[in-house]
Amino acid sequence: MHEWAVAEGVVEALLRRGREEGARRITRFRLRLGEIGGVEEEMLRLALRELSRGTILEGAEMEVERERGRVGCRRCGTEWSPDRESLEEDALHLLPDLLPLFLRCPRCGSVDLEITGGRGVRIEWLELER
Amino acid sequence: MAGAGEIDPREAAAERRLSEVRRILAVASSKGGVGKSLLSAVLALLLSRRGYRTGLLDLDFHSPSLHLILGRRGEVREERGILPATVHGLRFLSVVHFSGERPLLLRKESISSSLLDLLSSTRWGELDHLVVDMPPGSGDELLELLRVAGRTEFLLVSTPSRLCRESVERMVRGLREVGARVVGVVENFSEGLPPSWEGVRVLGSLRPDPEVEGAVGRVERLLRTSFAREAERVLEEYLREGNGPGQG
Numbered sequence: 001m002h003e004w005a006v007a008e009g010v011v012e013a014l015l016r017r018g019r020e021e022g023a024r025r026i027t028r029f030r031l032r033l034g035e036i037g038g039v040e041e042e043m044l045r046l047a048l049r050e051l052s053r054g055t056i057l058e059g060a061e062m063e064v065e066r067e068r069g070r071v072g073c074r075r076c077g078t079e080w081s082p083d084r085e086s087l088e089e090d091a092l093h094l095l096p097d098l099l100p101l102f103l104r105c106p107r108c109g110s111v112d113l114e115i116t117g118g119r120g121v122r123i124e125w126l127e128l129e130r
Numbered sequence: 131m132a133g134a135g136e137i138d139p140r141e142a143a144a145e146r147r148l149s150e151v152r153r154i155l156a157v158a159s160s161k162g163g164v165g166k167s168l169l170s171a172v173l174a175l176l177l178s179r180r181g182y183r184t185g186l187l188d189l190d191f192h193s194p195s196l197h198l199i200l201g202r203r204g205e206v207r208e209e210r211g212i213l214p215a216t217v218h219g220l221r222f223l224s225v226v227h228f229s230g231e232r233p234l235l236l237r238k239e240s241i242s243s244s245l246l247d248l249l250s251s252t253r254w255g256e257l258d259h260l261v262v263d264m265p266p267g268s269g270d271e272l273l274e275l276l277r278v279a280g281r282t283e284f285l286l287v288s289t290p291s292r293l294c295r296e297s298v299e300r301m302v303r304g305l306r307e308v309g310a311r312v313v314g315v316v317e318n319f320s321e322g323l324p325p326s327w328e329g330v331r332v333l334g335s336l337r338p339d340p341e342v343e344g345a346v347g348r349v350e351r352l353l354r355t356s357f358a359r360e361a362e363r364v365l366e367e368y369l370r371e372g373n374g375p376g377q378g
Contacts, residue, residue: 005211005251009143091228097240123137
């Protein structure tokens, strides 16, 4: 149920931006869902629908772009997309940046790793009516 | 289309989650090994015993130790976010709930981002006090905490050593420059002389207490040490500073 926490953040951030822009309604927005952090799209949609009820966000169209997880090794420069299984660790679901504790570079074995793509959730843009 | 640039929804979420917490006290120091964790744990336990709803957050990602002082870590649950563990009446959260016993070789980017994940996902619920055990120094964790919770109050821990005092004084100035509230300084391993600090309130001085080491992991024993008794006076001063209801 981590999706609820993410949805709360998304709703709060969108409503804030809407208020700052003097919006009457938010009509459309686009999210980028990274694979690392394991947010399920359907669960997220459900939570967003529920949480936006009665707000200027209600009924807004949500576009989603999914982004494959990418990890880079700072020691040897290898970059790869970890397989799904290695990202299923519960801790990574909640704290994806702890990934270096659970993975090793497939080439040199280093744990000095960085996430280079597909991490967490970002709001790319929103459209609104004033 | 509105607004330029992407939005990280965690920032808004963190501010919202922390809005249910009445006071946030960060126990910090420019140096390590000065007793921040012990003082954080004891202050949180004392607050809880006085009936305050209290949370305890270990933000020392490289060297978490509150779970050792408390004697257990308890279990966090995932339910519409992270529900902190309940340990000795405290709502408790630490990186060890996620890392287990793994070595914590982490760069600062990973720590800043994990900290934001923790603050945005954790459902502390209504709390009177959240005590935060900070890592040594005035780096990313401190700045990130201030960014999402600018009202955080800082209690700085020093020792009588000039090496420590000088850098803690510098930290006080730095915190004030960024608009943070410094409630005061506590001098640990004090030699009993009343310490005087220019421009900062001294909330207490804690003498070396040989009983403390043996009380690590045994909360009842810890609360009977002279360290805890002196920490109680620090707590009184902190509570007197508060202006919320029920804080006299």
